[in-house]
Amino acid sequence: MDPLLLGAFVAISTILVLFSGVSVAIGLVIVSAGFLLIFDGARSLELLPEILFGKLDNFALLAIPMFIIMGSSIASTRAGADLYEALERWLTRVPGGLVISNLGACALFAAMSGSSPATCAAIGKMGIPEMRKRGYPDGVAAGSIAAGGTLGILIPPSVTMIVYGIATETSIGRLFLAGVMPGLLLVALFMAWSLYSTWKSGDKQLLNVGSYSWKEKFEILPRVLPFLAIIVGVLYAMYGGIATPSETAAVGALLCLLIAMVIYKLWNPKDLWVVLRDSTKESVMILFIIAAAGVFSYMLSSLFITQAIAEWIGTLDVNRWILMCFVMLFLLVAGFFLPPVAVILMAAPILLPIITAAGFDPIWFAVVLTINMEIGLISPPVGLNLYVINGIAPDISLKTILKGSMPFVACMVIAIVLLCFFPSIATWLPDVVMGAAI
Amino acid sequence: MATKNSAGVAQTGGNPFLHAVAAISTLAGWCSAAMIVAAVAITCQMIFIRFVLNGSTIWQTEAVIYLAIASTLIGLAYVQRLRGHVNVDLVPLLLPARGRYILCVITLTLSIVMVGVLLFHGYEYWHLTFERNWKSDTVWGVRLWIPYLALPVGFALLMLQLIADLVAVVLKIDKPFGLEDL
Amino acid sequence: EELRLSHQWSTSDIRHQVAQMVADGVAAADVDLDIKIFGSSSLFKAREQYRPLSRGLLDMTVLPLSYAGGQQPAFNLTLMPGLVRNHDHAARLSASPFMKELEARMADDDVMVLVHGYLAGGFVGADGCITSPDDVEGLQIRAAGKAFEQMLAGAGASITSMSSSEIYSAMQTGILNAANTSSSSFVSYRIYEQAACYTPAGDVALWFMYQPLLMNKSTFEGLNEDQQDALLAAAAEAQAFYLEEAKLEDAASEQVFRDAGVEIARMSPEDFEAWRALAQETSYKAFVEDLPDGQALLDMALAVE
Ligand code: NA
Numbered sequence: 001m002d003p004l005l006l007g008a009f010v011a012i013s014t015i016l017v018l019f020s021g022v023s024v025a026i027g028l029v030i031v032s033a034g035f036l037l038i039f040d041g042a043r044s045l046e047l048l049p050e051i052l053f054g055k056l057d058n059f060a061l062l063a064i065p066m067f068i069i070m071g072s073s074i075a076s077t078r079a080g081a082d083l084y085e086a087l088e089r090w091l092t093r094v095p096g097g098l099v100i101s102n103l104g105a106c107a108l109f110a111a112m113s114g115s116s117p118a119t120c121a122a123i124g125k126m127g128i129p130e131m132r133k134r135g136y137p138d139g140v141a142a143g144s145i146a147a148g149g150t151l152g153i154l155i156p157p158s159v160t161m162i163v164y165g166i167a168t169e170t171s172i173g174r175l176f177l178a179g180v181m182p183g184l185l186l187v188a189l190f191m192a193w194s195l196y197s198t199w200k201s202g203d204k205q206l207l208n209v210g211s212y213s214w215k216e217k218f219e220i221l222p223r224v225l226p227f228l229a230i231i232v233g234v235l236y237a238m239y240g241g242i243a244t245p246s247e248t249a250a251v252g253a254l255l256c257l258l259i260a261m262v263i264y265k266l267w268n269p270k271d272l273w274v275v276l277r278d279s280t281k282e283s284v285m286i287l288f289i290i291a292a293a294g295v296f297s298y299m300l301s302s303l304f305i306t307q308a309i310a311e312w313i314g315t316l317d318v319n320r321w322i323l324m325c326f327v328m329l330f331l332l333v334a335g336f337f338l339p340p341v342a343v344i345l346m347a348a349p350i351l352l353p354i355i356t357a358a359g360f361d362p363i364w365f366a367v368v369l370t371i372n373m374e375i376g377l378i379s380p381p382v383g384l385n386l387y388v389i390n391g392i393a394p395d396i397s398l399k400t401i402l403k404g405s406m407p408f409v410a411c412m413v414i415a416i417v418l419l420c421f422f423p424s425i426a427t428w429l430p431d432v433v434m435g436a437a438i
Numbered sequence: 439m440a441t442k443n444s445a446g447v448a449q450t451g452g453n454p455f456l457h458a459v460a461a462i463s464t465l466a467g468w469c470s471a472a473m474i475v476a477a478v479a480i481t482c483q484m485i486f487i488r489f490v491l492n493g494s495t496i497w498q499t500e501a502v503i504y505l506a507i508a509s510t511l512i513g514l515a516y517v518q519r520l521r522g523h524v525n526v527d528l529v530p531l532l533l534p535a536r537g538r539y540i541l542c543v544i545t546l547t548l549s550i551v552m553v554g555v556l557l558f559h560g561y562e563y564w565h566l567t568f569e570r571n572w573k574s575d576t577v578w579g580v581r582l583w584i585p586y587l588a589l590p591v592g593f594a595l596l597m598l599q600l601i602a603d604l605v606a607v608v609l610k611i612d613k614p615f616g617l618e619d620l
Numbered sequence: 621e622e623l624r625l626s627h628q629w630s631t632s633d634i635r636h637q638v639a640q641m642v643a644d645g646v647a648a649a650d651v652d653l654d655i656k657i658f659g660s661s662s663l664f665k666a667r668e669q670y671r672p673l674s675r676g677l678l679d680m681t682v683l684p685l686s687y688a689g690g691q692q693p694a695f696n697l698t699l700m701p702g703l704v705r706n707h708d709h710a711a712r713l714s715a716s717p718f719m720k721e722l723e724a725r726m727a728d729d730d731v732m733v734l735v736h737g738y739l740a741g742g743f744v745g746a747d748g749c750i751t752s753p754d755d756v757e758g759l760q761i762r763a764a765g766k767a768f769e770q771m772l773a774g775a776g777a778s779i780t781s782m783s784s785s786e787i788y789s790a791m792q793t794g795i796l797n798a799a800n801t802s803s804s805s806f807v808s809y810r811i812y813e814q815a816a817c818y819t820p821a822g823d824v825a826l827w828f829m830y831q832p833l834l835m836n837k838s839t840f841e842g843l844n845e846d847q848q849d850a851l852l853a854a855a856a857e858a859q860a861f862y863l864e865e866a867k868l869e870d871a872a873s874e875q876v877f878r879d880a881g882v883e884i885a886r887m888s889p890e891d892f893e894a895w896r897a898l899a900q901e902t903s904y905k906a907f908v909e910d911l912p913d914g915q916a917l918l919d920m921a922l923a924v925e
């Protein structure tokens with residue numbers, strides 16, 4: 001059969017199987033096994049466990065559970081609340097100060113956690129109830145945290161950047177740096193929108209809520225110190241010649257666990273278990289999808305579909321920006337249904353040769369791809385951050401959350417467009433720190 | 439929409455089989471978490487040896503990789519019990535109760551068969567590494583049957599938990615896809 | 621009929637070109653045989669190719685045989701310091717009784733060699749040159765192959781393991797002081813930007829790695845005579861090409877480092893002997909302890925002039 005036609009069959013079957021409600025990882029293995037069975041014979045199934053094991057056999061992947069532990073251990077202390085409160089005390093005179101504090105806290109927390117759901121949970125636990133108490137609409141409260149949480153995978157460290165780095169053999173240290181400025185850009189856009197919408201709503205109550213004395217403002221600063229210590233410590237380990245990015249994750253995890261135990265008195269075994277349980281739940285889920293996506297891409301490659309699609313797109317004589325538009329649209333749709341790591345692993349082997357052949361920088365593409373994936377995190381039917389918000393505030397309906405996060409999705413689209421016009425937003429920092437790109 | 443099952447945990451409803459499987463999966467979850475903590479500790483030890491003592495680090499990288507793989511595979515069942523494996527439940531949500539039940543039984547059965555295939559070949563593969571005494575091609579040269587043991591064990595535990603989930607749905611102890619009634 | 625060949629290299633790599641030559645040669649012979657190449661680890665990861673090959677689930681591969689050293693300890697001799705002096709010596713080794721013995725062991729795994737070939741490599745230092753064992757003492761070094769790690773540890777270096785793609789940033793941040801790998805990896809990972817000194821393979825070199833084009837034996841025997849002849853003819857042609865290109869590659873890598881302003885150092889025959897003496901005490905010793913008939917195999921290899 002023509003590999004392109006076969007590819008279409010695979011695409012349809014994948015959609016059907018995944019929509020049946022089977023878990024994404026097992027679903028990918030089922031589709032792969034089915035096609036391998038039909039076209040490569042029953043013996044090819046012998047290889048599946050080996051391939052699953054082999055995909056996980058990579059030191060860099062280890063950073064994933066560790067960056068997740070970092071986030072979840074700090075998330076289960078009052079560090080997130082402290083951070084958010086500190087920002088709030090300082091930003092109290094700014095219109096929409098509370099939303100802005102929350103977004104700022106999300107951004108700072110993202111600099112410590114590799115995952116978006118953890119970022120969302122850490123700040124949302126305190127931020128959402130507080131915003132609602134002060135009279136912010138439910139949609140704004142939930143939407144801003146859902147969107148702010150997505151920064152977890154853009155601002156380093158980032159689980160998806162690690163996965164992209166492995167899949168495309170690009171430097172993880174460089175990818176991390178590339179996410180910094182676009183992350184700040186997104187935060188700025190998010191904040192700008194919050195300012196504007198609060199100002200426009202004209203709700204005086206939201207514009208200026210109480211005020212804090214200077215004493216109160218300075219009092220809280222020491223409580224943010226452990227937090228800053230972690231961020232500085234991790235950055236120093238990573239770029240100061242102590243450890244590779246993957247190894248740094250372990251330093252960060254240990255540091256966060258220790259700080260949670262020593263400073264925030266997280267001694268109770270039950271509380272510690274909650275930290276480990278939450279991170280096990282998230283990292284096992286992600287790593288299983290990574291392994292399963294490996295089986296899926298083996299099937300695509302073995303049936304020559306990957307190669308055929310790449311060749312086919314190569315023969316299409318289209319403008320590179322039109323090509324990029326289609327790529328982004330495809331990724332956006334995939335992101336609606338699949339978690340970011342699954343999209344990256346399934347698409348990277350096919351897309352990367354096409355992207356680089358069209359003259360796009362793989363580091364820049366990683367950033368644009370990540371922002372695209374962030375949209376998927378706050379869109380149904382599979383939006384990991386939506387799960388988290390729902391867990392924190394079960395009484396806010398999905399519709400309200402979605403409506404609240406829509407403007408932030410628009411901000412992400414603007415960020416992508418800006419990055420297309422000014423790619424150096426992404427590439428400048430890594431070039432300065434690590435020398436010109438390879 | 440797709441948010442309701444995330445908070446749930448597999449229900450056992452006092453059924454002894456379901457209860458036993460839940461206990462086994464939880465134990466596996468503890469092992470999984472412990473292995474990741476061990477990996478964190480070993481990685482930090484490696485950085486210490488290299489950076490502070492300027493010594494050789496022969497076995498750490500490999501040990502840490504195998505721990506992470508084992509943690510993932512052994513943890514599969516526990517995460518299944520916590521309903522932590524992400525799924526797209528758009529269609530199940532749109533279906534009426536009967537259709538949802540049937541679809542759930544089908545997907546669970548299919549998952550069990552698939553994991554069964556992985557278990558079978560995983561066991562065969564593990565047995566090969568054991569029988570031929572294969573080692574990793576490093577100075578440490580760990581006997582490969584030890585890390586590869588995680589394949590059959592992990593898939594066996596996952597299969598057990600999936601069977602328990604199917605039983606719970608058939609016995610009406612748990613809701614299909616963990617979704618609330620319409 | 622279609623055969624599947626998997627390898628880990630990019631299309632510009634010499635090892636891909638060897639595979640491509642065999643595929644082209646077979647296609648030109650018009651014997652109803654088509655070789656499909658899956659490059660850049662697009663099918664199997666580098667170290668996961670030997671087992672599918674030996675089980676007939678993969679037909680052909682180009683890989684460093686030492687990757688399978690954990691399954692057949694004898695294969696560790698194909699990446700042993702000081703066993704090969706230069707490319708001509710490597711070619712003589714490929715045709716020696718020693719290689720016949722290795723091929724017998726591959727046959728036990730249902731694997732056969734179509735194209736023999738060795739590639740060389742060298743050392744880079746982030747601060748100074750590495751020519752003799754004294755130069756590595758106290759350095760953090762990343763070596764390619766366990767026998768090299770054992771030897772370098774014996775010279776007082778500290779061993780750290782990482783993939784070759786991590787060498788660049790590790791040398792940049794100072795985690796690594798030195799590295800040892802193949803000439804082509806040094807160039808493709810742009811290590812010359814981080815190195816102060818390069819010791820390439822020259823008249824004598826320490827690091828030679830056997831990287832043949834392998835095929836599943838049963839699959840080969842299942843082909844008809846015309847197909848087998850076409851394969852063998854194409855393989856013979858590719859083998860001659862492989863040897864010539866391997867020599868050129870060392871010189872090319874040296875030029876790249878020179879152009880980048882990196883100091884070039886030479887390993888003298890005395891240095892070579894010093895390393896070999898050290899290897900005898902470390903890696904050779906460990907190899908012989910690991911394998912009952914290891915000493916006999918090692919002697920066979922050392923007997924090749
Ligand atoms: Na982050």
Ligand code: NA
Pocket residue numbers: 335336337338375376377378379380381382383384
């Ligand atoms: Na989504």
